[in-house]
Amino acid sequence: MKLSLAHTLRHYDKKNIGKDILAGLIIMAVSIPISMGYALIAGLPAVYGLYGSVFPILAFALLSTSPQFIFGVDAAPAALIGSALLTLHVEAGSEEAMAVVPVLTFFAAVWLLAFSFMKAGKLVNYISAPVMGGFITGICSTIILMQVPKILGGTAGTGELFELAKHIGQTAKHVNVPSILLGVASLVILLVAKKLVPKFPMAVVLMVAGACYTRFGNVQELGIQTLSKVETGLPKWQMPDFSVVSIREAVTVSLSVAVVIMAETLLAENNFAQKNGYRIDDNQEIFAFSIGNFLAAFTGCCPINGSVSRTAMGEQYQGRTQLTSLVAGLSMIVLLLCGTGFIAYLPVPVLTAIVISALIGATEFDLMARLWKVSRTECMIFAGAFFGVLLLGTINGVLIGILLSFAEVIIRTAKPSTCFLGIQPGHKHFRDLKESSQIHALSGVLIYRFSSNLFFANVQVLKNDIEDHIKPDTKAVILDAGGIGSLDITAADCLKRLHQLLKEKGIRFYMTEHISDVNEQLRKLGLGYLIEEGCVRRTIHIALKDMGINRPYPLEDGVDNEERSASRKRADNRVQEFVWAFGSDAEKQIERQIEKQIVQLKESGDIEDLLHGRWAHMEELDEDEWLEHLEEHLKEIVNISGKDEHTLAMQIEEHRKQVHDRIAKNHPELAERFKERRHVLDVHLKERHPKVYELVLQSREKNERNR
Structure with a gap:
C-alpha cells in the first residue's frame, strides 16, 4: 500500500x-x-x-x-x-x-x-x-x-x-x-x-x-x-x-x-x-x-x-x-x-x-x-x-x-428498462413505440429491447413481456440485446425454453445488437446452437434481412413507409422534440419556458427572441405549438413590450404562416395534418382565452386582406 x-x-x-x-x-x-x-x-x-x-x-x-x-x-x-x-x-x-x-x-x-x-x-x-x-x-x-x-x-x-x-x-x-x-x-x-x-x-x-x-x-x-x-x-x-x-x-x-x-x-x-x-x-x-x-x-x-x-x-x-x-x-x-x-x-x-x-x-x-x-x-x-x-x-x-444497498441493486436489476421498438415512416432507426404516435411496429415482427444484464431475478420479465405481446400474425421475435453484457445459467435455460416455445408456434427468434463477449457466454452455457442456426445476428437490420424483409420495412395497419430524401428525413427527425424531451409534461414545460422568457423580456425588450423560443432550430410542429402558447400570453406581452396588440398578433400569425408554408413546400405529406392540428389548437385557444382568440381571428383576416 x-x-x-x-x-x-x-x-x-x-x-x-x-x-x-x-x-x-x-x-x-x-x-x-x-x-x-x-x-x-x-x-x-x-x-x-x-x-x-x-x-x-x-x-x-x-x-x-x-x-x-x-x-x-x-x-x-x-x-x-x-x-x-x-x-x-x-x-x-x-x-x-x-x-x-x-x-x-x-x-x-x-x-x-x-x-x-x-x-x-x-x-x-x-x-x-x-x-x-x-x-x-x-x-x-x-x-x-x-x-x-x-x-x-x-x-x-x-x-x-x-x-x-x-x-x-x-x-x-x-x-x-x-x-x-x-x-x-x-x-x-x-x-x-x-x-x-x-x-x-x-x-x-x-x-x-x-x-x-x-x-x-x-x-x-x-x-x-x-x-x-x-x-x-x-x-x-x-x-x-x-x-x-x-x-x-x-x-x-x-x-x-x-x-x-x-x-x-x-x-x-x-x-x-x-x-x-x-x-x-x-x-x-x-x-x-x-x-x-x-x-x-x-x-x-x-x-x-x-x-x-x-x-x-x-x-x-x-x-x-x-x-x-x-x-x-x-x-x-x-x-x-x-x-x-x-x-x-x-x-x-x-x-x-x-x-x-x-x-x-x-x-x-x-x-x-x-x-x-x-x-x-x-x-x-x-x-x-x-x-x-x-x-x-x-x-x-x-x-x-x-x-439495503444490495437489496436496492437487486430491485433495480429485477425491474430493468424494457420497451418494444418500431420505426418512423421514412427512417431507418428503431425507437420506442411509446415515444411518439408517429412510430409504428413492423408488420408481423415483434422487436423487444431489454436494457440490463440477464440473470435469474429478471429473466422472467423478458419471457413474460414477449409472450404477452405475441399476436396471431407474429412471424418473428427480435431481441435487441444491446444492454445485455452478461447472462447466467438460469437466464440461458429460460432463453432456451422461449426459443423452443416460439419454434413450436412457427415464430422465428433472433438475438441481436449485443457485444461479442455475450456469444462466448452463450456457447459456454449450451446455447451455441442458436448461433449455428443463425438466430444470433449482429444487428436488427441483418435479422430482418435474414427473414427476407428489406427496406422500406412494412408497417402495421398498412402505414406508408416510402423512402424519402435526405433533406426531408432531416426535418422529420425533429418532429415533436418537446414531447421527446419532456414526455407527458411537454405542454407544461413549453408554458414554463415561455413564462421565463416573458420575465427576460422585461429586461431585454427583444420580441424576436421570444417568438423563436429558447430552443435553437425548433422543428415546425414544436414552433407552431410554441407560437400558439405565445398567443395565450398576448395581452401580457403587450403590457410589457408596449407594442400594439394588433401588430403583435399579426407578427405571431406571420410566423405561423411561414411555418405552414415551409411544411407545405418541404413536406406536403404533413400539410393536411397541420391543418387538422391548427384547428385543434384554435379550439383550445377559444376555450381558454376567447378574447385573445377573437383578436387572432381579426389579425388573420386583416393579414389575408393585405395579401
Whole structure:
C-alpha cells in the first residue's frame, strides 16, 4: 500500500490559514465536553477523553486523505467498550478498567491494520447515497438525543432510541430551569447566526461569554453545571498490559469495535467527500484509523473514531485542510499543559448547544424529502438506514445499510428498462413505440429491447413481456440485446425454453445488437446452437434481412413507409422534440419556458427572441405549438413590450404562416395534418382565452386582406 503523508497540506493555499486555525480552536473547545463524556462512557476517567484528542488526532491529520474529517473520542466505540467491560465484569472507572481498555484499543488497531492490507475499503463502494444519508442522519440524531439531557441539567444518555427517550424522561422530572434557558438561548443564537452570519465564530463568542458568566456570575447558585476540573499534564506513554484480559476475549470484542470504526468513519468520510466534491483513499484512511488507535492504546485511551459532530463543526467554520486537526491537537496540548483551570469555567448547557447546532447542520433530512419526490423506494432505504441506527445502534445500522444497498441493486436489476421498438415512416432507426404516435411496429415482427444484464431475478420479465405481446400474425421475435453484457445459467435455460416455445408456434427468434463477449457466454452455457442456426445476428437490420424483409420495412395497419430524401428525413427527425424531451409534461414545460422568457423580456425588450423560443432550430410542429402558447400570453406581452396588440398578433400569425408554408413546400405529406392540428389548437385557444382568440381571428383576416 502506497502511503501519502500530509496529503491535504501539500500546495497549501495561505488564504485558508485563518479559517483553518479558527476552526481548529473551536473544535478543540467543543472536544472538551464531548471527549470527557465519552471517556466516562468507555469506563475511563474523564481526562482520558482529552488525552485521546491529542496524538491520535495529530497522526490522523498527517495520514488522512480527507481534507476535512476530524478524528477523536466518539460515541459508538466508547459505548461498545463500556458494554464490553460489563460483560467482562470490570467496574467502570476502576484501576482494572484503566488496564483493560488500552488492550482492547490495541487489538482494535491490529484489526484495522489488517483491514487496510485486505483493502476492505472497497466495501464502501457498495453503499448507496440514500444509505449513507440515512446512516449519517441516524448518527447525528442519536448524538443529539444523547446531549438533550445535559441541557435539562442532567447527564448525557447512552444506548439507542428507547433508552435515550427513557433517560430524557427521567431527567425531565428534575429539570433545572436556568440550565434549560441558557442552553435553549445558546442554541437559538447559534442557529440564527448560522443563517444570518454563517462565517461569524458565534460558538467562540458563546464559550467566552459562558466562561465569563461562570467566573463573575451566579452559576453555582442557579445549579447550572460546568465541566469538571482536569489535572495538568500530558498522558504517559506505556505498553498495554496484555495479561489483564484473555487474548480470545480481547480479539473478539475488539473485532466488533474495529468494524464499527471502519464502517462508520468511512461512510461518514465518503458522505462528506461526495457532498463537497473531492475523493479519498479508503484503504489509507483505514491505515490512518489503525495508527491513531495504536497511539490511543499506548497512552491508555479508549478506541478512537471519526467524529461527525466535530467534522460538521469544522465545515460550518470553513476549515479547509487537516491543518484544522493539527491546530486542534496542538492547542489541546497547550490546554493540558497550561490551561486546564479554564475548563472548569465552561457551562455544560452552552457547550451542549454548540454540539447540537453542528449536528443539526450535518443531518440530511432534506435528502429524504427530495427522495420522497423522486423515488419512494430510495426514500424507504434512507428511512431504513436512519431507523436502523436510531433503534438498533451503529453496528446494526451499518449491517442494515449494507443489506439495503444490495437489496436496492437487486430491485433495480429485477425491474430493468424494457420497451418494444418500431420505426418512423421514412427512417431507418428503431425507437420506442411509446415515444411518439408517429412510430409504428413492423408488420408481423415483434422487436423487444431489454436494457440490463440477464440473470435469474429478471429473466422472467423478458419471457413474460414477449409472450404477452405475441399476436396471431407474429412471424418473428427480435431481441435487441444491446444492454445485455452478461447472462447466467438460469437466464440461458429460460432463453432456451422461449426459443423452443416460439419454434413450436412457427415464430422465428433472433438475438441481436449485443457485444461479442455475450456469444462466448452463450456457447459456454449450451446455447451455441442458436448461433449455428443463425438466430444470433449482429444487428436488427441483418435479422430482418435474414427473414427476407428489406427496406422500406412494412408497417402495421398498412402505414406508408416510402423512402424519402435526405433533406426531408432531416426535418422529420425533429418532429415533436418537446414531447421527446419532456414526455407527458411537454405542454407544461413549453408554458414554463415561455413564462421565463416573458420575465427576460422585461429586461431585454427583444420580441424576436421570444417568438423563436429558447430552443435553437425548433422543428415546425414544436414552433407552431410554441407560437400558439405565445398567443395565450398576448395581452401580457403587450403590457410589457408596449407594442400594439394588433401588430403583435399579426407578427405571431406571420410566423405561423411561414411555418405552414415551409411544411407545405418541404413536406406536403404533413400539410393536411397541420391543418387538422391548427384547428385543434384554435379550439383550445377559444376555450381558454376567447378574447385573445377573437383578436387572432381579426389579425388573420386583416393579414389575408393585405395579401
